[in-house]
Amino acid sequence: MADRSRYDEHLDLLIALITYMALTRWRSRSPNGLASDLGLPESDVKRTLDEFPGLFRKSANIYVTAVGGQNSYTLHARFARRRPRGVDPAGQQPPNTQNLALLSDPEPTQDGSGEELDADTLRALLDFVTGRADAERTAHLHSASQRYVLLGAVVASLVSLTATAIQVFH
Numbered sequence: 001m002a003d004r005s006r007y008d009e010h011l012d013l014l015i016a017l018i019t020y021m022a023l024t025r026w027r028s029r030s031p032n033g034l035a036s037d038l039g040l041p042e043s044d045v046k047r048t049l050d051e052f053p054g055l056f057r058k059s060a061n062i063y064v065t066a067v068g069g070q071n072s073y074t075l076h077a078r079f080a081r082r083r084p085r086g087v088d089p090a091g092q093q094p095p096n097t098q099n100l101a102l103l104s105d106p107e108p109t110q111d112g113s114g115e116e117l118d119a120d121t122l123r124a125l126l127d128f129v130t131g132r133a134d135a136e137r138t139a140h141l142h143s144a145s146q147r148y149v150l151l152g153a154v155v156a157s158l159v160s161l162t163a164t165a166i167q168v169f170h
């Protein structure tokens with residue numbers, strides 16, 4: 001499992017991101033905006049968003065943010081609830097103009113009011129993530145206990161061989 005992201009290592013960020021993104025008025029957010037709103041390190045937010053593409057949808061467009069161009073992200077479950085809207089001006093604005101991605105409230109084209117996830121869907125997502133984290137922890141503990149059992153068997157075999165050798169040569 002070394003080549004895959006682990007839910008149990010990212011559980012705190014996953015819960016924060018899923019909960020916020022499920023209930024916010026914003027249709028999608030940049031890693032910079034999410035980190036700012038949640039008070040989390042941007043690098044951790046970006047890494048978590050990118051490492052769980054089954055949960056978070058990454059836009060193909062680059063949007064102007066306080067730290068330069070960034071993709072925006074949304075929950076797949078929420079993206080499926082989107083209604084058609086106009087063009088998002090945050091992605092097409094020239095440099096040195098008002099940055100709509102920095103606003104505390106979304107502009108009309110960025111407003112996802114009515115697209116928030118219902119409590120049952122949010123609960124299902126959180127149950128999925130915590131269930132995966134629990135399964136990974138259990139698998140890790142099981143693997144560790146198997147290594148100790150194997151190590152114990154090897155040590156017992158060596159002790160038995162040593163005892164046999166001592167009896168034969170005495």
